[in-house]
Amino acid sequence: MTRFVSLVLLPLGLAAIGVVLIWTFYLAATGEAGARLADLALARVPETGVSNPVTSVLLNYRAYDTLLELAVLLAALLGIWSLGPAAPGFQRGGEILQGMVDWFVPLLILAAGYMLWVGAYAPGGAFQAGALLGSAGVMLALAGYPSAGLPSERLLRLLSILGILAFCLVGLVLMVLGLGFLTYPPELAKWLILLIETGATLAIGVTLAAAYLGGRPDHTSEVDAP
């Protein structure tokens, strides 16, 4: 690509797109708001079993979406595993790093449990909790634990599909009961959502940590996780 194209033509074109985008956004933000999903979504939150509107969108109104989201995560993990074994890990961290990791990993796991529970009525939920679990795994990997605290391959495979498994089982049981796939009865919704979110949290955390390793787990040089 010539300098003229990349420094003159392309920025001009992008600036034109930007003007159109900003104009559209301005009109959307200032114009008369038509019927929006927000009012409908907020009005029916009490029936969803959780009082946090974002969680009710994720796990109730748009549960299909979240199920497919988890499938995307699993597909990415399978893609990474299909590329071969992970690169050799980092060397063992020094004493100070080890001390910090020993403190932080349990705290992160605790915070993930809190996030999972608090998601029912305040900002939080499966994705945030899963991200915290994943970051605990990344921290372990950086400190020189080659398996990033992940369990044996067999258990790892089970954990990585746990979110989809919980979703599909709940959906199929509800279907058998004649309610329709993922149509929760309001009196059970809270517990079904909690069940699915627990599975999803573990699956997301394990997937992110395993994705960080960048390849199929190699357990030949196993070091016990703390």
Next chain:
Amino acid sequence: MISTQLFYGGGGILLLLLGLWSFLVHAPLLRKLIALNVMGAGVFHILVATAYRGLDTPPDPVPHALVLTGIVVAVSATALALAFGQRLDRDDDR
């Protein structure tokens, strides 16, 4: 405060365009990947800005949920792309 919303959304559009420019201009895979992530951050900004409905009304939860899942998917897609790039590098060395 409509200006806050416009500022935030405009910032998102700016990030989107900067990311798109970098994605088109730079050849190395890693730079393209970083550019894609910057674009993604811009899209998330725009979505969060559209969810804003004034200080007195609660924000629209639907775009918030989209951003939440989008972040995790963006991270996993980045990890997959990095793994592909690493494998390509390894094969080139042979």
